[in-house]
């Protein structure tokens with residue numbers, strides 16, 4: 001029977017075989033465990049050994065995915081809603097751009113929600129948000145989960161798509177789900193607790209089913225991720241993740257131009273068209289990718305030095321192999337996500 005994984009807790013996989021059906025607690029066949037591909041929330045699976053009384057089954061097969069994200073680890077999503085809070089925690093544009101770029105990297109459509117609108121009396125922030133993100137083609141909504149404002153707009157952008165919520169801890173992802181489906185009573189941070197970094201209320205990704213008319217919509221609530229980095233791409237791949245930079249890059253003199261201080265750079269020539277905070281985020285991500293590239297290079301040279309110093313031929317042989325493996329790691333890191341998507 002074909003079902004979908006709603007959540008994963010240690011060795012148990014919770015599967016539904018139909019909307020609004022009961023949840024089955026499943027184990028997974030040992031052979032599947034040994035495969036490199038990780039099983040994700042959102043994966044469609046084929047189950048056998050179904051026990052209708054105990055509500056248990058065994059996962060035999062994972063169907064191929066239409067797409068997936070790695071942080072949060074979820075598969076088969078149709079859109080991402082990136083949730084930020086205007087205050088508490090303060091709006092973090094770089095983090096927002098990070099989520100946008102990650103969605104772009106995974107080729108998943110992103111929409112933007114700015115929550116805790118009740119805490120801000122400053123309209124200039126709203127203007128700033130529209131000024132930057134509307135020209136880039138994003139759908140934008142402002143909400144207050146607390147005062148139930150903008151919830152209709154929010155429901156509208158959700159549509160009936162399988163949506164994953166992304167955003168830092170404490171921005172109100174779970175609260176927003178509660179505001180559209182109060183009967184679910186999803187755990188959110190106590191109001192008295194101060195939102196501080198590193199404390200997550202939601203600890204696992206989970207698909208939540210919400211009844212809308214006769215239909216069910218699916219949302220994946222996720223924990224916030226604050227340590228996302230572009231440490232899996234090469235510096236000259238970052239511009240692909242910024243539409244407004246990518247647009248100008250074909251006019252650059254050098255093919256591998258990083259648009260920082262290169263000669264005859266068409267992006268720099270058009271910098272006045274690009275929002276400065278977006279460009280700064282671009283520079284930060286390029287820096288992260290550079291550090292990653294350096295690390296990989298160092299792994300290579302370290303082996304090279306030991307190869308030079310060591311007279312023992314066998315040591316040299318091992319080093320060469322390791323160097324190759326460092327290169328392979330780089331290549332794998334870059335392509336592994338693309339490969340799995342295909």
Ligand SMILES: Nc1nc2c(ncn2[C@@H]2O[C@H](COP(=O)(O)OP(=O)(O)OP(=O)(O)O)[C@@H](O)[C@H]2O)c(=O)[nH]1
Nearest residue numbers: 116144145146170172173174175188189201202224
């Ligand atoms: N003032 C105000 N507070 C809100 C709003 N939405 C959520 N909160 C509060 O913000 C805190 C964090 O909300 P959560 O829904 O737990 O945040 P989360 O994004 O799910 O956080 P994690 O699960 O840790 O990733 C709670 O104390 C909420 O009551 C809002 O619109 N306005």
Ligand SMILES: [Mg+2]
Nearest residue numbers: 173174201202
């Ligand atoms: Mg939460």
Ligand SMILES: [Zn+2]
Nearest residue numbers: 252257259265
């Ligand atoms: Zn350039």
